[in-house]
Amino acid sequence: MLWKDNQIFCDVPLPKVEDRPLIVSHPGAHMNYLASWNVMVDHGEPFVLVCDDFGPAYPDGWWAQHSKNGMEYFARLQNPQGVGQAYRNPDLPFQNLLVHRELDANKGMEDFPLIDIMYVDFIDIFLTYEGKADWRPTFLAAAPKMVEKVRDGGVLIIDRKNVHEDCGPQWLEFPQGEFQVAPGITLEHVGKGEWLILDLELNGGKNEIEAEVFRVSNSNPLGNLDDFLAALMKERRLAPDDLKELKGTLPERWPEHPTHAEYCERLFEHYDHPQAFDRPLYPERLVSSWDADQYDEWLQWLIDHPDKLRPIERNERILQIGNTKVRLVHGPIQAHLDWLQIRNASLVVRGSLREICLSQNIFLKKNAANLQPFFRWKKPIRHMKWSGNEATPNLTQELLKLSKTNVMATISHGLGTLEELEAALIDYDGPVEELVIFHLDEEDYR
Structure with a gap:
């Protein structure tokens, strides 16, 4: 829900797009990527969430914190090109993708042709410490870098999880109405967003997200997303004839992870001989990273839209x-x-x-x-x-x-x-x- 001028609205005005997923960036996310993930799941639209961090909290490196009711929640996919690890949840009724990249957040920003939703919980990564004793990070100083790739009509979300007394009021101080932060870019505060955690529990026991929401107006030219998406998803790098061969199949599970059958075998060994075999320490495995019908439907959409593909030509x-x-x-x-x-x-x-x-x-x-x-x-x-x-x-x-x-x-x-x-x-x-x-x-x- 959204609070604005002492009024309450049921929905937070997040953007929607046609014929592609929403592009969401959460720089320096670490474990708090679960917050931006929950926001996007609540939004209910296809999305790609990219988290750049020097120390990513990969879901398959933190099993206990990234599972749901003892079940694996994120199934790992083929790595993106260049750097990173990719995951998705097959049970959501819309397309989704989580990408963790071990990158400096500012360096990672250069890869985005455009961003629909920018989710920030730590503005310091967009600032340079000036060495002064009284230096404090401020929202207005960080804003130009934060929103330079956010498209016109996009949204900036500032998670309040790091807002506390030590930060001082300037951390989230901003003018009323529409205000310019860079040439061709203005922000407008649309209200305070609140989201209950309905899908995947946050680290630390939080049960809600509080954030300031800004609408972005950007008249600067931005890039095309198809090359960017092709670098993240193998299927977008294949030709239509190759995609036809994939129909009726499911993507393989990450080969270095235990399969669902191996998990069950290990669990039954524990039940039969509890003194000899420990219960698996990792959550019960997902059978696949995709629902079969959803995967076929997506492949057919790609086949019908060859302009969205970036196949590697073979001489x-x-x-x-x-x-x-x-x-x-x-x-x-x-x-x-x-x-x-x-x-x-x-x-x-x-x-x-x-x-x-x-x-x-x-x-x-x-x-x-x-x-x-x-x-x-x-x-x-x-x-x-x-x-x-x-x-x-x-x-x-x-x-x-x-x-x-x-x-x-x-x-x-x-x-x-x-x-x-x-x-x-x-x-x-x-x-x-x-x-x-x-x-x-x-x-x-x-």
Whole structure:
């Protein structure tokens, strides 16, 4: 509800948008991201909440504080590009995404093309300490930086959780009516917002949120959101045909988390043998990060709006050698990991490149061969040499033996010639039906 001039209103006037989620920024949030999350859940509109902090409170690092009634609340998704960890709740009836990024909040602001709702509970991060004994943070000094990316008609929410006597009145001192804070940007105080905590309990036992709400008018040009959203969500980086392949499926759970089945097995072991097995310390797992119908509906919306997608183009040639389809892609393999994931491809590359690829997409790990394990006697290809005249004989055939699926992805190897590739594949009759080779040299496989 909203208080304004001793009047009470049922709803806080937060913005709504069409054909995209609301973009919400909560810089320096730490554990209080649960407050901005609850505000957005109460609003009931699709949203993406991005929290930049030097020390993020990742939900899967603080199980007890981020669960609900003993159940996991946030299911982890594939990491955003660049930096960060992403989560969502599959039980909400609208799209939602939580992104924690280990970034300086001011640096993180540079990534936003625009912001619909700016949620702030600590204005000091937008100020520079001047070294004076009587220096105090003030709202008006911080306001220009806080709202520089907030769009026209957007909202600034100042959580009062850090407002106390030591701050002094200037912490939230502002003029009446509409006032300018930067060229082209004005604020207007619309009232004091109050939200009861109905969804996920706040850290510290708080049961309500109190905040000052400001409407933002901004005549400055701002950016387009589609590139920003594509960096956060894998599906927006795929082509419509790739998205069609995902329909009828659900995103995989984070591979380093226990599954729901593993949780149940551990729990039943505890019930059967309480002296031998402890109860799981983590909450009961969600089966998936999405509701199946919601996910299909969203995929179809993306397919119907290709202008919202940012697929990575592949400069490729396709050949048929014997029984094997060969796809030769000119470019770095790292640029196409999302596509390889949906193809359920086996990753067969050398150790350092393998680590780079898995750091960017851990979901490829289950089908990734380890050509260079720590213990030398476990190497699947002894005395392997990757390229040149001294390359391991029949290296392509040796790599094919290590594939765990019917699609194998690797990079240019051996002499990098079509003749060598044809000799390796012309009589091949193994389980690999498609071989994808990435090459950086334009002359390879010509």
